[in-house]
Amino acid sequence: MPAGHILALDQGTTSTRAILFRAPDLVPVAVAQQEFQQHYPASGWVEHEAEDLWETSLAVMREAMAKAGLGPQDIAGIGIANQRETTLVWDRRSGRPIHRAIVWQDRRTAAACAALREAGHAEAVAAATGLLIDPYFSATKVTWLLDNVAGAREAADRGELAFGTVDSFLLWRLTGGRVHATDATNAARTMLFDIRVGAWCPSMCALHRVPMSMLPEVRDCAAEFGTTDVLGGAIPVRGIAGDQQAATVGQACFRPGMLKSTYGTGCFALLNTGDAPVASRHRLLTTIAYQLAGKRTYALEGAIFVAGAAVQWLRDGLGLIKDAAESGALAAAADPAQRCYLVPAFVGLGVPHWDAEARGAIHGLTRATGPADFARAALESVGYQTRDLLAAMQADLGAGEGAVLRVDGGMVASDWTMQFLADILGAPVDRPVVRETTALGAAYLAGLQAGLCPGPEQFAAAWQLDRRFTPAMPAAERDAAYAGWQRSVRRTLSGVV
Numbered sequence: 051m052p053a054g055h056i057l058a059l060d061q062g063t064t065s066t067r068a069i070l071f072r073a074p075d076l077v078p079v080a081v082a083q084q085e086f087q088q089h090y091p092a093s094g095w096v097e098h099e100a101e102d103l104w105e106t107s108l109a110v111m112r113e114a115m116a117k118a119g120l121g122p123q124d125i126a127g128i129g130i131a132n133q134r135e136t137t138l139v140w141d142r143r144s145g146r147p148i149h150r151a152i153v154w155q156d157r158r159t160a161a162a163c164a165a166l167r168e169a170g171h172a173e174a175v176a177a178a179t180g181l182l183i184d185p186y187f188s189a190t191k192v193t194w195l196l197d198n199v200a201g202a203r204e205a206a207d208r209g210e211l212a213f214g215t216v217d218s219f220l221l222w223r224l225t226g227g228r229v230h231a232t233d234a235t236n237a238a239r240t241m242l243f244d245i246r247v248g249a250w251c252p253s254m255c256a257l258h259r260v261p262m263s264m265l266p267e268v269r270d271c272a273a274e275f276g277t278t279d280v281l282g283g284a285i286p287v288r289g290i291a292g293d294q295q296a297a298t299v300g301q302a303c304f305r306p307g308m309l310k311s312t313y314g315t316g317c318f319a320l321l322n323t324g325d326a327p328v329a330s331r332h333r334l335l336t337t338i339a340y341q342l343a344g345k346r347t348y349a350l351e352g353a354i355f356v357a358g359a360a361v362q363w364l365r366d367g368l369g370l371i372k373d374a375a376e377s378g379a380l381a382a383a384a385d386p387a388q389r390c391y392l393v394p395a396f397v398g399l400g401v402p403h404w405d406a407e408a409r410g411a412i413h414g415l416t417r418a419t420g421p422a423d424f425a426r427a428a429l430e431s432v433g434y435q436t437r438d439l440l441a442a443m444q445a446d447l448g449a450g451e452g453a454v455l456r457v458d459g460g461m462v463a464s465d466w467t468m469q470f471l472a473d474i475l476g477a478p479v480d481r482p483v484v485r486e487t488t489a490l491g492a493a494y495l496a497g498l499q500a501g502l503c504p505g506p507e508q509f510a511a512a513w514q515l516d517r518r519f520t521p522a523m524p525a526a527e528r529d530a531a532y533a534g535w536q537r538s539v540r541r542t543l544s545g546v547v
């Protein structure tokens with residue numbers, strides 16, 4: 051196989067990373083990362099400045115190339131993985147967004163979603179898109195922009211505006227406005243895409259009043275997406291996937307029944323269900339895991355909005371730690387005889403509750419409760435929420451029981467959290483050597499398209515275990531702890547849904 055390098059761009063919720071991989075074995079050779087500002091203009095609202103997304107992307111790609119001493123001629127392709135659902139609308143002529151990006155966590159369209167549910171649209175939405183009606187997805191965010199930015203709807207009707215998720219916006223900028231495209235996994239998160247046929251859905255667009263002229267063209271995850279000149283010479287963009295789907299590829303979950311869970315700001319578990327979409331009876335999402343050579347592979351997904359974000363809250367909100375890495379040691383110092391439960395519904399609850407109005411709560415406080423108990427409750431909440439969604443997967447498919455969970459993302463650096471996760475699941479948790487599986491997956495897609503990387507089976511054979519966490523908690527303790535969590539969640543639900 052020919053040699054070369056692949057540049058992966060991972061545009062996440064809190065930071066943008068670029069990793070240069072040597073092909074075909076995809077060994078990382080240089081990394082660059084930049085955080086950017088989060089904007090919270092109102093309660094439950096979360097926005098990103100589009101220029102921050104673009105400028106940090108450009109800066110980290112340039113920095114990674116400089117660190118590795120590589121030029122555009124050394125790079126066979128760019129692979130993009132991105133925070134999903136986050137919504138941008140821009141003017142096709144100027145390339146300028148009409149508003150800040152509305153982030154996936156943003157809840158401003160909760161009332162609009164409730165109205166759609168009350169009007170009886172849930173079944174049609176689920177059948178076509180695999181999704182539940184929730185502010186999480188892009189469609190109601192686009193509608194909000196068209197209805198709330200002066201002149202936007204008229205401009206959209208005249209065909210002057212373009213909609214895209216973050217991949218699509220970055221691709222537009224990378225190609226100097228020549229390519230308005232996305233991939234099937236990102237399209238699947240908009241609530242405007244029919245995942246059964248792999249095309250934009252006219253009835254969903256009509257329901258959300260989104261003109262179809264705004265939509266990007268949808269391609270495979272490994273495809274020719276155009277060429278960029280912004281890095282000092284021509285480099286083709288050859289891979290795109292939503293970050294969770296890229297992680298599924300990076301974890302080599304290519305066979306039905308394989309399962310990965312990524313712990314970043316939120317937590318997202320995807321279970322490969324093969325070549326037919328499986329409708330969930332337990333409020334999971336049905337989504338596209340990847341599309342290669344025109345063939346879609348589907349997944350069931352459990353989405354949790356707050357995982358690492360609970361650790362950020364310990365650090366930035368409560369000031370209990372200076373660095374996320376301190377959270378494990380602090381949690382380990384908690385009194386094992388008492389147990390607090392943090393239900394981190396800071397932006398509502400996702401799977402399986404889908405309660406946009408719920409807000410966070412902590413239960414079980416006593417006079418003896420201190421910082422260590424808060425840290426423990428925050429880290430444990432991640433394990434409990436994972437169990438909630440794996441239980442939903444088991445109930446849907448009977449799959450996942452005793453199955454090994456492959457984990458990745460920033461939070462899996464915490465041994466304490468991973469051990470608790472194995473304990474509360476009563477199942478092994480496998481952490482790979484390469485934890486940047488999102489970037490790895492994006493690089494693999496671009497490498498595959500470039501003809502540099504081997505087929506999925508050979509790529510899967512190269513997956514390497516760093517550490518397996520095996521359950522050590524007695525079953526009775528596990529059941530009691532989990533029952534306590536379920537009680538706390540019930541008390542936290544808003545009663546609105």
Ligand SMILES: Nc1ncnc2c1ncn2[C@@H]1O[C@H](COP(=O)(O)OP(=O)(O)O)[C@@H](O)[C@H]1O
Nearest residue numbers: 062064314315358359361374375459460461464
């Ligand atoms: N050692 C650690 N222990 C616990 N949490 C951690 C640790 N290191 C990082 N995190 C958490 O992981 C998250 C960052 O993961 P990352 O995959 O970079 O997220 P994202 O892609 O969503 O920006 C942060 O929320 C941070 O608080």
Ligand SMILES: O=P(O)(O)OC[C@H](O)CO
Nearest residue numbers: 062063133134314315316
């Ligand atoms: O940026 P992350 O890693 O928290 O991922 C965000 C998800 O794609 C949202 O659906």
